[in-house]
Amino acid sequence: MNIYPYLVLLLGFVIALYLILRKPKIKAISLTVEEKRMLRDEVSFYAELDNEKKIVFEDKISQFLGMVKIEGVGVEVTHLDRLLVGASAIIPVFGFDNWHYKNLGTVVLYPDTFNKDFQFAEGERNIMGMVGDGYMNGQMILSQSALRHGFSKSAGKENTGIHEFVHLLDKSDGATDGIPQNFLKHEYAIPWVKMMHNEIKKIADNQSDINPYATTNEAEFFAVVSEYFFENPTRMKDHHPELYDKLTMIFAQDPAKEL
DSSP states (O other): OOOHHHHHHHHHHHHHHHHHHSOOOOOOOOOOHHHHHHHHHHOHHHHTSOHHHHHHHHHHHHHHHHHSEEEESSSOOOHHHHHHHHHHHHHHHTTSTTOOOTTOOEEEEESSOBOTTOOOSSSOOOBOEEEOOGGGTTEEEEEHHHHHHHTSGGGTTOOHHHHHHHHHHHHTTTOOSSOOTTTSOHHHHHHHHHHHHHHHHHHHTTOOOSOGGGGSOHHHHHHHHHHHHHHSHHHHHHHOHHHHHHHHHHHTOOHHHHO
16 A cells, blocks of 8 residues: 555645644844834824833734834835834734734835736726735735825824734634634624624715725725724714724724723
8 A cells, every 4th residue: 555645645734734833933123212202103092002001012013023024115114114014913903912913924015006916106006905815825015105194193084004904804714704703702793794784784875984995895894994993983982882892892902991
């Protein structure tokens, strides 16, 4: 009996299991005094934390920046850009202990919007961010201008960086479908889906202040309302109390309470 094919399969299984279970290498990069100042000035989520939680946020963002490469295509990546990417990643997972983005290796910044062919210099361009799939798996592309605008005073309820990292959280269970199974207990999944569909109908009927882009599909709904949740939590709590409560459960955070 030729056992060679079975040995090859066993070896492949062992390698796959190792890749799944291995702990990510963490090379924490301590933030400088100047970088902490930039966070305080540019990231309101961080600025509103108490001193103890600020230290936790700094530690989490340091670990993220030590694990994920941030590169620019046609643009120079500044210290502020790196911090804003890191903040976009950490804000949605701040309520979780020891969360690492195992499905992300590189964040690529483009100068501005781009198209589905990843071109940013010509033609029709309306994409501000994208989580890679297929041969682009493990990568995220963000518009530098959209990233920066998301943390500006004029951004309102929108934040492109947070939007794309929420997609990544959604994708972490294997499906980008608006149902974050890694963060939502099974018994709450069906009520969450019903709530999404009810809210999408209200938006389509012009009975909601949620960005109409949320009606695209369930995954975009989850990402859009998550932007709202973190960027303007008090308003969301007032206008959408049930939705706000569901998101506090999903993200294990109550950002309106921090204000």
